[in-house]
Each structure stands twice: as structure tokens, then as C-alpha cells.
Amino acid sequence: MEKAKIRVLIAKPGLDGHDRGAKVIARALRDSGMEVIYTGLRQSPEDIVGAAIQEDVHFIGLSILSGAHSHIFPKVVELLKENNAEDIKIIAGGIIPDQEIPKWKKIGIDAIFGPGTSTKDIIEYINRSVK
């Protein structure tokens, strides 16, 4: 039905406070007609997965610039598994070294968008995956 909306949770795990990127993405997704649940700074993987399940989102978007992703990514993947919620996909952005990307994709991060990615590409990616 037409009334169904794509829902995305945007979270900012870890301790850095640079949330400009997360806010830009939230706004761009909103303007493309999605419903964005913005949870703000310093979210633990448990908070994020709990919120994603309650909000019944299609995607979790993680913005990480501090290097904490090597701890956060596996934890979020694992928690989704534990909760039988592997159908919720994870996308990430921020500072993730290019050479690590294949490794993260392998454990279950759906896509990684580095600095300079156009918001249009992200929107297209999400739209394509939900279909």
C-alpha cells in the first residue's frame, strides 16, 4: 500500500559529539519522504538495537567518527541476531578506513558511506534495498 513508509533509525554511538553528519542525513532522508527516528548522541549498541526493534525500522544508520566502529559494528550485528531482528539492515557513515570495508560488509554491515558521499546516493540505495 502507498501508505507504507520507509523508516530509518539514525544513531550516533560512541563518545564523539560530531553529529552534523547524522543530522544532514536525517534531514535528507526526511526530504525524500522517509520517517527518520533520530536518537542523538552517545547511544550504546543495546540502546540502538532496542530502539530499532520498537520503532520497527528497515534500516539502522550509524554515524561514527571516533574509531569506535570496530567495537560497535560487531556488537550491533550480534544484538540484532540475538533478537531475531537480522532483517533490519545496517548502514554506516563517518570515518571508516577503506581497507576495512570488506571486513565489515562480511560481518553484516550492509553498506558504508564515507565522507563526500552524495545524500542522493544514500537515498537511492535505501529505496532500492527496501523494494
Place this chain on the structure above:
Amino acid sequence: MKSDKLIKQLKQGDVRAVARLLTLIENEDKSVETILRNIWPLTGKSYIIGITGPPGAGKSTIVDLLANMALKNNLKVGILAVDPTSPFSGGAVLGDRLRMNSAQQSGIFIRSVASRGHLGGLAATTRFMINGLEMLGNDITLVETVGAGQGDVEIVKVADTTIVVEVPGLGDEVQAQKAGILEIGDILVVNKGDRPGSDRLAKELKMMLSLGEHTEWTPPIVTTTAIKERGIEELWNEIIEHKKYLENNEINKTRLNKIQYDLENQLSQQLFTKKMIQVGENEIENMSKKIFKREIDPFTAIETIIKQ
């Protein structure tokens, strides 16, 4: 069937299933009727507290604190927080969770809801979403409206206790005399009590109430400073007082009235849809053209269409 499995999981109070049901209700999915029919006898068991007020008044923060207060009193809570949908893109940024960190960490079920074009402060499907949420077995449902304007009073048709949150600095005492949102509060809250003008606002609200008709329940005015967690216990106590008052004064009659109101709404919606399908879009367009050319007046047009 998929629905059967979901119904079974709902009856076990499964969190994921409840979340899924809320999505189906929001999307007005075809399967919703079957599911709601099955669980209907199990719903309607929570006490519904509505929180409304202008944007930025502190509604989400107060909801967060009230949720934890309820937990302390060994009551199970669920939260629905409505935010507006963009009229241009149809999208929304739902940010109420930002202020609900402690509720989130206590494991309370919070669902952000986009208004999806519905006016009045709620989404069109909020009532059924409350029923869906009740499958978690919660004693209390907290419903936060969109940042409300003066006419967004729909919450009163949904909540058992309606709390209107006001803040100082938004207008003079004449604002308090106007009809609308201030009239619907069972409890009035003056938040940001540490700001200048909060005492005055509380006095003005009191004056407004004293000028009005005297009813059995006079809305108390509670001053809070939510970010410092001040005044929340007092607010909680007033909610309990109001609940007791309702329970001694035919709460069932009030709830029945609300159900009747809903039923009339849903019925008119369905009748409207049925009739529109029967008449067809072309006929509406033709009639509009005739009205535009002054060949027919709107009243005759409506009469003709209804008779078809």
C-alpha cells in the same frame, strides 16, 4: 497464514510482534482488521495519559520523567510520541526519543509516530496504536501529541487524563482566555518554572479557571522544571488524584462516549469511501465544473450525488 502467527506472538506479548503490528496499523494495512478483531477483547486495559502543549514546552522530557515515576510505582508503561510529517515530502524527523533516554534505558517501549498529514495533534491511527501497544500488558499508556497549536485538541477524545504543558513567555493573559487547548487540560503544567514569568503564568491560569464554570473537577496547576526533575512527583500525584476522581465518577461512561465518538468517525469515513467509489471521480469532477460555471449550486449537486 502470516497474520495467525503474528496474533499468536501478540498474545504472548512479544515485543517485535507488537512493533510490527503498530507498523501495520500505521500503514492501514489490509491485515489489520483481522488482527485487531482477534485481539480486541484483550485491549482497552491501560490508563491513558495524554500530554500536549506547544513545541519546545518540555513534553518529551516530562513524559520521560512520568514514565520512570510510573515504573517506581511498579506500573508497566508504554509510550507513543507523535511528531509532525512534512506536508511537502511526506517524510518526518521523529526526535522525541532524544529526550527519553532514561525511559529508553529502563526498557520502556517507546514508539515514535509521524502524524502523516492528520491534523488535530495525533495521527489518524493513534487510537488503534494504543490498543496495539496494550498487547504488552502495560498499565499506563503515555501519549505525547505533536507540538500543538491552539486548536489541536483531539487528545482529549483519546486520553483518560489530559495534561496541557505551558511555558512562560508566549503571550499575555488574554491568551489564557481563548478557547481551545487550555480548556481540555485535566491538569495544567507550567514548565520551565525557573524562568522569569512562570509564577505570573501560573496565576493567570488560575485566574482563568476561576472565571470559568465551576465543575466537580478543577484542574490543578502544577509548576515543574522538568530538566531539573522538579515538580514531577507533584504532577504524578495529581494524575493519581484525577484517576481516582474519574473512577468515582463513571470512568466507564466517559470511555464509552469516546468509543462512540470513534465509531461515528470510522463509520462516516467508511460510508464516505464506499459512496465515493460508487459515484466515481468523474462524476465529482463533472459536478465541480457545473458548479464553477454556475449551472448548478453546490447544495443541489450534493443532493443529486447522494441520490445516485
